[in-house]
Amino acid sequence: QSVLTQPPSVSGTPGQRVTISCSGSRPNIESNHVYWYQQLPGMAPTLLINRSNQRPSGVPERFSGSRSGTSASLAISGLRPEDEADYYCAAFDDSQTVWLFGGGTRLTVL
Amino acid sequence: EVQLLESGGALVQPGGSLRLPCAASGFTFSDHGMSWVRQAPGKGLEWVAFISGSGSKTYYADPVRGRFTISRDNARNTLYLEMNNVRVEDTAVYYCVKFDGDYVLYTMHVWGQGTTVTVSS
Numbered sequence: 001q002s003v004l005t006q007p008p009s010v011s012g013t014p015g016q017r018v019t020i021s022c023s024g025s026r027p028n029i030e031s032n033h034v035y036w037y038q039q040l041p042g043m044a045p046t047l048l049i050n051r052s053n054q055r056p057s058g059v060p061e062r063f064s065g066s067r068s069g070t071s072a073s074l075a076i077s078g079l080r081p082e083d084e085a086d087y088y089c090a091a092f093d094d095s096q097t098v099w100l101f102g103g104g105t106r107l108t109v110l
Numbered sequence: 111e112v113q114l115l116e117s118g119g120a121l122v123q124p125g126g127s128l129r130l131p132c133a134a135s136g137f138t139f140s141d142h143g144m145s146w147v148r149q150a151p152g153k154g155l156e157w158v159a160f161i162s163g164s165g166s167k168t169y170y171a172d173p174v175r176g177r178f179t180i181s182r183d184n185a186r187n188t189l190y191l192e193m194n195n196v197r198v199e200d201t202a203v204y205y206c207v208k209f210d211g212d213y214v215l216y217t218m219h220v221w222g223q224g225t226t227v228t229v230s231s
């Protein structure tokens with residue numbers, strides 16, 4: 001089954017803005033919402049961005065999501081040390097009737 | 111407060127079987143679709159299966175179709191994953207996940223803490 005493509009790693013310094021991309025195709029990202037999950041070290045994933053660009057209650061405004069065509073992105077502004085984590089995008093694929101996850105992006109705060 | 115508590119993780123031999131329960135509380139269980147998602151050691155997330163609130167609709171990832179069965183007991187507020195003919199590549203932490211509605215296109219909203227399955231001889 002096809003997967004969504006993310007960069008393996010990104011990094012930034014405190015206060016900087018970083019973006020994480022998620023590339024897919026028509027049956028998934030172009031047709032359905034994208035979700036972003038944050039996984040802190042040793043923890044279960046938590047929902048970070050809902051329905052492409054909505055922040056669940058409790059998620060800081062520093063986190064934002066967008067989707068255009070077959071790609072989506074997660075932006076984190078005002079980077080903080082506690083943002084160091086793995087980030088995953090996810091979308092449902094209509095043609096395979098399966099949920100797909102990106103390979104994950106490790107964010108390092110230098 | 112929504113709680114999802116997985117259990118049943120164990121060391122199992124290749125070709126063996128295992129059943130993972132997930133006890134749910136804090137919400138009306140039958141109103142929500144549920145999934146299992148796994149994560150192999152040091153790897154990313156992989157969706158395994160989905161079941162609708164009534165149990166009438168199920169979807170599976172290709173690597174597990176025909177070997178794994180997702181089911182639920184709404185009277186007991188419990189989700190299950192029956193794993194048969196397991197393979198070394200099924201070794202992973204298995205997460206129970208609650209959707210925010212009863213439809214496969216809704217949000218995978220709340221995750222349990224996971225249970226570890228190790229397949230090895």
